[in-house]
Amino acid sequence: MTLSQGDGRPTAFTNVRLLDPASGYDGPGAIVVGDGVITDVVKGQDAGPLSSDIDVVDGRGALLLPGLVDIRVKTGEPGAETKETLKSAALAAAAGGVTTIVVQPDTHPVVDEPSVVDFILRRARDIELVNVYPAGAATKGCEGLRMAEIGLMAEAGCLYVTDADRPIVDSKVMRRVLSYARSFGVLVAHRPTDPWLSNGAAASEGEFASRMGLPAVPAIAEKIMLERDLALVELTGARLMVDQLTTAAALESFRRGRDRGLPVIATTSINHLSFNELDIGDYRTFCKVEPPLRSEDDRQAVIEAVASGLISVIVSAHAPAPAEDKRLPYDEAAPGAVGLQTLLPALLAFHHEGRIPLIDLIRAVTCAPADLLGLPAGRLAKGAPADLVLCDLNAPLRVDADKLVSKSKNSPFDGRRLQGKVLRTVVAGRTVFAG
Amino acid sequence: MNTTPSGLNEVLQRTFSFPKRHFLSVTDLNEVEVANLLDLADGFVALNRQHSKKLDLLKGRTLMNLFFENSTRTQSSFELAGKRLGADVVNMSPRSSSISKGETLIDTAVTLNAMQPDLLVVRHASSGAASLLSQKVTCSVVNAGDGQHEHPTQALLDALSMRRAFGRIAGLSVAICGDVLHSRVARSNIALLQMLGAEVRLVGPPTLIPAAADRWNVAIHHDMRDGIKGCDVVMMLRLQLERMDGVMAPSQREYFRFFGLDREKLAFAAPHVRVMHPGPMNRGVEIDSDVADDLSVSLIQDQVEMGVAARMAVLTSLSARLDND
Numbered sequence: 001m002t003l004s005q006g007d008g009r010p011t012a013f014t015n016v017r018l019l020d021p022a023s024g025y026d027g028p029g030a031i032v033v034g035d036g037v038i039t040d041v042v043k044g045q046d047a048g049p050l051s052s053d054i055d056v057v058d059g060r061g062a063l064l065l066p067g068l069v070d071i072r073v074k075t076g077e078p079g080a081e082t083k084e085t086l087k088s089a090a091l092a093a094a095a096g097g098v099t100t101i102v103v104q105p106d107t108h109p110v111v112d113e114p115s116v117v118d119f120i121l122r123r124a125r126d127i128e129l130v131n132v133y134p135a136g137a138a139t140k141g142c143e144g145l146r147m148a149e150i151g152l153m154a155e156a157g158c159l160y161v162t163d164a165d166r167p168i169v170d171s172k173v174m175r176r177v178l179s180y181a182r183s184f185g186v187l188v189a190h191r192p193t194d195p196w197l198s199n200g201a202a203a204s205e206g207e208f209a210s211r212m213g214l215p216a217v218p219a220i221a222e223k224i225m226l227e228r229d230l231a232l233v234e235l236t237g238a239r240l241m242v243d244q245l246t247t248a249a250a251l252e253s254f255r256r257g258r259d260r261g262l263p264v265i266a267t268t269s270i271n272h273l274s275f276n277e278l279d280i281g282d283y284r285t286f287c288k289v290e291p292p293l294r295s296e297d298d299r300q301a302v303i304e305a306v307a308s309g310l311i312s313v314i315v316s317a318h319a320p321a322p323a324e325d326k327r328l329p330y331d332e333a334a335p336g337a338v339g340l341q342t343l344l345p346a347l348l349a350f351h352h353e354g355r356i357p358l359i360d361l362i363r364a365v366t367c368a369p370a371d372l373l374g375l376p377a378g379r380l381a382k383g384a385p386a387d388l389v390l391c392d393l394n395a396p397l398r399v400d401a402d403k404l405v406s407k408s409k410n411s412p413f414d415g416r417r418l419q420g421k422v423l424r425t426v427v428a429g430r431t432v433f434a435g
Numbered sequence: 436m437n438t439t440p441s442g443l444n445e446v447l448q449r450t451f452s453f454p455k456r457h458f459l460s461v462t463d464l465n466e467v468e469v470a471n472l473l474d475l476a477d478g479f480v481a482l483n484r485q486h487s488k489k490l491d492l493l494k495g496r497t498l499m500n501l502f503f504e505n506s507t508r509t510q511s512s513f514e515l516a517g518k519r520l521g522a523d524v525v526n527m528s529p530r531s532s533s534i535s536k537g538e539t540l541i542d543t544a545v546t547l548n549a550m551q552p553d554l555l556v557v558r559h560a561s562s563g564a565a566s567l568l569s570q571k572v573t574c575s576v577v578n579a580g581d582g583q584h585e586h587p588t589q590a591l592l593d594a595l596s597m598r599r600a601f602g603r604i605a606g607l608s609v610a611i612c613g614d615v616l617h618s619r620v621a622r623s624n625i626a627l628l629q630m631l632g633a634e635v636r637l638v639g640p641p642t643l644i645p646a647a648a649d650r651w652n653v654a655i656h657h658d659m660r661d662g663i664k665g666c667d668v669v670m671m672l673r674l675q676l677e678r679m680d681g682v683m684a685p686s687q688r689e690y691f692r693f694f695g696l697d698r699e700k701l702a703f704a705a706p707h708v709r710v711m712h713p714g715p716m717n718r719g720v721e722i723d724s725d726v727a728d729d730l731s732v733s734l735i736q737d738q739v740e741m742g743v744a745a746r747m748a749v750l751t752s753l754s755a756r757l758d759n760d
Contacts, residue, residue, distance in 0.1 A: 210645035213562035213583030213619060218646070283563030327541050329561030331582070 010034035016059030021363030067099025067387030079108025248301035320408030443478030453752035605632030638662030
């Protein structure tokens, strides 16, 4: 397969199984793209006669999805380029069928003012691979003390504000961030954890962490902070994205909040869907993530929440950490796991196991996050960006961390057998990856 | 003159081969291996009480003590064990030397490994450190305490002390008291004592009992008198003083009042009770001197003596495995 250079000639992807959660369509069809957008969606067997100036890609029955939208990605740029650059992350994304990434603001410098937003957007344009958008910091330096320039950053193009892994401890600050961001229509994201309970923890409290002698945080720390955040949402009327819900207790709180009509949505990470605390085994630091891997009961609750739609968005929580930060005793090792390249096959595992319908899984990584952030991507519709993934749903693969595209190879999926291979990734009509 | 005690000779001539390259965790061992280690250690106790204590079982071997945390007691115990077996012993304290300035644990290990030691004895403040290190070196690694995880040679010497005092371990009732939460000694002892058929209870304030410890098949008591009632062994744990200043317990005096071992509380145990402590003791905080120094009750001095013998047994077994490679 050759990489088309996007010379403006229309391309048709024929003989494919279209899966478009936005319209609910799952069936045979074809897609025609031109000028970076989808110009036609043909549903059904008969693609009709194609004019001779259209390039044709015969999908041979493969699955054609909207490109994935991953709204929680860390790179090392700016400031820690040895971990990952925007370019290496974009390459990993392209290889994983992810066509839009939203990068986290906790870089050096922190994305807490419009010039850093500009920097990232400019770098992304130069790289010309996948769509890269920054999330801005909610507070200056992600320190949780003073509000960042939320309005100016939104104007410059940041998609939401968050302090990433740093909880906004001061309730007064959180209240102000929520009500201020609301007036600009900016979404706030917050990962709930009670810092007093979670400080210094490397694992989730329970029999396993006790036996292994690891400093641990009780699962309830997530619920405690979430309850505060929900109360502040009620007070301010602001929209809140609950970043990475991972425990049964917090999910119960979230359900109650949503049932009361609060404008909240929740994400979870592919790591917390795929692993539990026992995967840490003999202190495998590649399984050290934040929040820490939970009990199997919690993991099952998270899977159920995705199946029921309570959790509407799934993220890779891509967080590169080089070997020198991971090859340390467990409590000293850096948290985080790379995930851009394994997100899709890891997700497909729940389809292959028969746990979650394919269309619901794909919704959580395409139109659901796109709609949440007001992006036109994530759907197979006329006029939408031609961001597409062609994949073989059933092709087996064995994850080899050393062969991942990311600069850092810290994948907890290393050695895991998965099914689902990306054949081609298209961004704005241009093929950016062909496997 | 080298005269090997006859009991020791008998054990050494058994066709027992220790199948492991490293000595990292009690959970790696089985009952037969533990019984053999204890028999071997018993023989070394007799040797250590002789005028001439030196053997050449580890002749030509190099033992490296790598203590990232200070511990005079454990380090000298391993040093003596190595020397009495004829090994060359080197003590490294990476914290005070230039070895580990900015160097990771693995860098240090790889550097030392290049000096071709045969046995690396490691103490580190992080749980899992010994296991991590064992994956990166070619020599045998002995865990001399990793964070709050395990201290397997301590459990072995404790079992040896108990077996010598009671003639058996199966059926003994052992109360482990104090700071179980932070104690690697407790974790290793719980696993080993249960393997050998003892009944284990944990005693301490709820702030010092690990989460979900009730799933370890132990009885948990927050009242010390209840907890040690009728038990054969009271094993006290060390509580770091800084944890007692309102952090894990309100004060030293309150802790001693409710969880310190004194005559009055000890009277609830079985009449033949023996008291143990891994040391170093905080006298008047977790244990009354009156109890600690009463040789009819206390096994604390024995434990130190057994420590050298138990470690000799471990080193001998690992070295025999190296010979077979």
